[in-house]
Amino acid sequence: MRRFAPMLLAAFTLFAAACEKKSQPAPSGDKAQGGQAAQPATAGGAPAETNTLLLGVVTSLSGTQATFGSSTRNGIDLALKEANAAGGVKGKKLEMRVYDNQGKPEEAAQATTRLITQDKALLILGDVASSNSLAMADKAQAAGVPMITHSSTNPSVTEKGDYIFRVCFIDPFQGFVMAKFARENLKIGQVAILQDNKSAYSIGLTEVFTRAFTEMGGKIPATESYSQGDTDFRAQLTTIKKTKPQAIYVPGYYNDVGLIARQARELGLTTPMLGGDGWDSEKLFELAGDALDGSYFSNHYSPGNSDPKVQKFIADYKAAYGGEPDAFAALSYDAAKVAIAALEKAKDVSGPSIRDAIAQTKDFPGVAGTITLDEKRNAVKSAAILKVAKGKTEFVTTVNP
Incomplete structure (x- = not known):
């Protein structure tokens, strides 16, 4: 019997695998989320004919x-x-x-x-x-x-x-929108910048905002940088505080901005912060608390639109x-x-x-x-300008291209 055991074991393994494959449910089409895709394919690699x-x-x-x-x-x-x-x-x-x-x-x-x-x-x-x-x-x-x-x-x-x-x-428009709003609506003359130096998004906004704001007569007294995932921004904020800006432009994502705002207030920086659409998340208010009250950011949409x-x-x-x-x-x-x-x-x-x-x-x-x-x-x-107030956003104005 020993000489037939390997053959019997192989046959059983193939049979079990076939049964298991047959019993698997069809893919739903929306739950891969990083796992192995399950779209059926023909032997030639093209997708099987489906409806x-x-x-x-x-x-x-x-x-x-x-x-x-x-x-x-x-x-x-x-x-x-x-x-x-x-x-x-x-x-x-x-x-x-x-x-x-x-x-x-x-x-x-x-x-x-x-x-x-x-x-x-x-x-x-x-x-x-x-x-x-x-x-x-x-x-x-x-x-x-x-x-x-x-x-x-x-x-x-x-x-x-x-x-x-x-x-x-795109960023040139979004950066221009906030620069124009800071100069014309808020009448601000000096804005410091705190950018994420590993984010194409943040760097792009910084470049356009800086160019537009200075062309409109504004000044950038300081440009400081951090990297996504940092948790301590006190050194950069301390440097910025010494320049006495009227606002701080922070073109980053909500997870960083919330911490930056809290640490800025802890250091006594009470000037408003300005940002872009990367701020838009309910988590922003959980992270920032009331530290962003009185700040503004550009966005694509406002739920206040009637x-x-x-x-x-x-x-x-x-x-x-x-x-x-x-x-x-x-x-x-x-x-x-x-x-x-x-x-x-x-x-x-x-x-x-x-x-x-x-x-x-x-x-x-x-x-x-x-x-x-x-x-x-x-x-x-067009772009919308939103104001942060008491853990919510308020529609301020629309800027057209």
């Missing part, structure tokens, strides 16, 4: 920017649910496959490659951080797969190639996910809507056809503003 159209999503569901990723996923999910309820696109249902990039460019690049080569996604959506989107854009452009970022504002993202688009305004389209989106989002949607939820919803409209318009679902359809986007009625894509595939739209 669905797959959109890939890469965003930060863990790490320091996790709230951005959660909002992004929810906004896209809501747009797809609405489209499917209305009959889908080209007679097929829409699905999304989500991967967590952990807030790291290398993870974002790997996830994009999986979506393209393994899952055969027709289109990629994401991310928030420009550093991540830059890494993703390299992969998408090389493969000829259209990509839409909803909120990466660094100009270099769409410069990666003709398959890369965005539905948000437009019925905006208020319906807010109500639907609250009903589906709880809590009020932030700008990243609104922008990702708009990005998915633009993608869906392009899929409907495209003559087929090939990369070039989808790309051409996205490029034709004009006067698209988004919840975060009307979207027209220019020749560089950037959105031409």
Whole structure:
């Protein structure tokens, strides 16, 4: 019997593996989140014929920017649910496959490659951080797969190639908006800057704000730097305090800004802080407490907008996910809507056809503003200025392009 044991064991192992594979449920299309994708494929590597159209999503569901990723996923999910309820696109249902990039460019690049080569996604959506989107854009452009970022504002993202688009305004506009608001509305003459020197987003905003503010007659008495993940900013803030600025521009993300604001107040710095859309998170107020009261930041959207389209989106989002949607939820919803409209318009679902359809986007009625894509595939739209007061934001004004 000993000589037959290996053969019997091998047969049993193959039988068990086949049974296990058969018993596995079909992939849902939206729960990969960094794990191995499960889209079925033929022996030749192409996706099996299905009644669905797959959109890939890469965003930060863990790490320091996790709230951005959660909002992004929810906004896209809501747009797809609405489209499917209305009959889908080209007679097929829409699905999304989500991967967590952990807030790291290398993870974002790997996830994009999986979506393209393994899952055969027709289109990629994401991310928030420009550093991540830059890494993703390299992969998408090389493969000829259209990509839409909803909120990466660094100009270099769409410069990666003709398959890369965005539905948000870019850093030059956002930096200009805050510089103009500081000079003309707040009548401020001196602004110190505290930037994240490892963030393409932060560096881009700093460069534009500095140039615009000085051209308008303002002065920058100090520019200090930190790195994402730092927890002690007292040395930089002490240096800034000595220059006696009227405001401090902090173009970073909420997780850093909250700590910076607290430490600034502890050091006796009571001047208002100014920032960009990276501030937009409910977590900001948990981290900052009342330390940011009287500060301002530029953003893509305000829940205080009375437009019925905006208020319906807010109500639907609250009903589906709880809590009020932030700008990243609104922008990702708009990005998915633009993608869906392009899929409907495209003559087929090939990369070039989808790309051409996205490029034709004009006067698209988004919840975060009307979207027209220019020749560089950037959105031409307005920006909102919000004021922080008692743990909430108040709409101040709109600045048009």
